Amino acid sequence: xxxxxxATGNQDKVKEIREILGDLPVTFMTMREAGFTEEIEENxxxxxxxxxxxxxxxxxxxxxxxxxYAEAIVMADDSGLQIDAMGGMPGVMSHRWLxxxxxxxxxxxxxxxLKDVAEExxxxxxxxxxxxxxxxxxxxTVQETVxxxxxxxxxxxxxxxxxxxxYVPEYGCTTAEMSREQKNAISHRGxxxxxxRDRLLEEGVL
Numbered sequence: 226x227x228x229x230x231x232a233t234g235n236q237d238k239v240k241e242i243r244e245i246l247g248d249l250p251v252t253f254m255t256m257r258e259a260g261f262t263e264e265i266e267e268n269x270x271x272x273x274x275x276x277x278x279x280x281x282x283x284x285x286x287x288x289x290x291x292x293x294y295a296e297a298i299v300m301a302d303d304s305g306l307q308i309d310a311m312g313g314m315p316g317v318m319s320h321r322w323l324x325x326x327x328x329x330x331x332x333x334x335x336x337x338x339l340k341d342v343a344e345e346x347x348x349x350x351x352x353x354x355x356x357x358x359x360x361x362x363x364x365x366t367v368q369e370t371v372x373x374x375x376x377x378x379x380x381x382x383x384x385x386x387x388x389x390x391x392y393v394p395e396y397g398c399t400t401a402e403m404s405r406e407q408k409n410a411i412s413h414r415g416x417x418x419x420x421x422r423d424r425l426l427e428e429g430v431l
Contacts, residue, residue, distance in 0.1 A: 227251045227431060228294060230259050232283040232301035237385040238414070242300075245409055245418045249431060256283045256299075260291050267303070272317055273366045275303035276356035284358035296360055298430065300421065304353035304414060306387045308335070308375060310342045319387070332379055332390045339375055347374040351391065351400075353413035355421040359430050367424060369416035373400075384408060 229251050231239055243253055265282045269275040279301035287294050305319030315322035323331050339347060354368040376392040381401025388401035393411070400408050409415040425431045 228254060228297040230254045230256055230283065230287065230294060230297045230299045232256045232261075232265075232279045232299055238302065241405075241409060241412075241414055242302075242418055244405065245415055246422060249422065251431065254294075254297075259283075259287060259294055259297075261286050267317075269303075270317065272303045272305065272352050272354035273356070273368055275317060276301050276354040277364050277366060279303065280356040280358045281364060288360075298425070299358040300355060302353055302355050302414065302417065304351065304417075306391070307350050307352060308339075309348040310339055310346050310375075311335075328386055329379060329389070332387060335375060336377065336379075336390065340377075344374070349373055349375050349391065351387075351413040353417040355417045357421055357425065357430075359425075362430075365421070365424055365428075367417055367420040369413050369420055371400075371411055371413045371416070 231242060233239060233255065234257060239255055261283050263286065265279050267275045267278055269278050280299050284299040287297060287299060305316055307313045307316050350370045350372050352368065352370050354366055357365045359365065373391050373393045376390045376399055379389040380399045381389050383403060383405065384401040389399055391400050393400060396403065400412065
């Protein structure tokens with residue numbers, strides 16, 4: 226049975242990925258479960274670059290230090306929020322941009338900054354890149370998005386990160402007001418994970 230190691234310590238992401246890929250006959254592990262505890266410098270300028278940096282760093286460590294997992298597929302994601310009225314910020318800095326703030330505090334700061342911005346100019350998107358390191362192959366990357374708007378208030382208790390103020394007009398709610406199944410079906414991460422699954426199946430990796 227194949228093993229997929231997720232190069233993330235974010236348990237919310239791990240839960241989403243496991244839910245979406247749960248139908249595959251594979252064993253799932255986090256990088257920490259495989260023994261990787263080092264810090265990774267995400268110095269890329271795009272989501273694709275940062276996803277590849279993380280996947281390749283963990284894969285290289287695994288090959289050197291955990292021979293039992295030498296044939297594992299190492300996957301990493303890099304994701305974030307782009308807001309049109311803020312010139313695409315926070316973008317690849319979405320997590321680091323928080324500084325000492327919590328997500329609710331950062332969202333309220335953005336809502337305040339955009340309080341006079343017209344509805345049609347409040348466009349935003351979540352972006353997710355997934356990178357996969359497969360032994361003997363070049364790193365594979367995919368990228369997907371979900372379009373929406375910055376809401377005027379924080380709404381919903383599901384999801385995580387910026388979900389409570391990311392409004393999806395087609396559904397009339399924020400992604401934090403959706404069920405996990407509904408969010409996984411339309412989210413940037415859900416679409417990217419399924420795209421990566423399809424690539425790996427097409428190329429005979431899985």
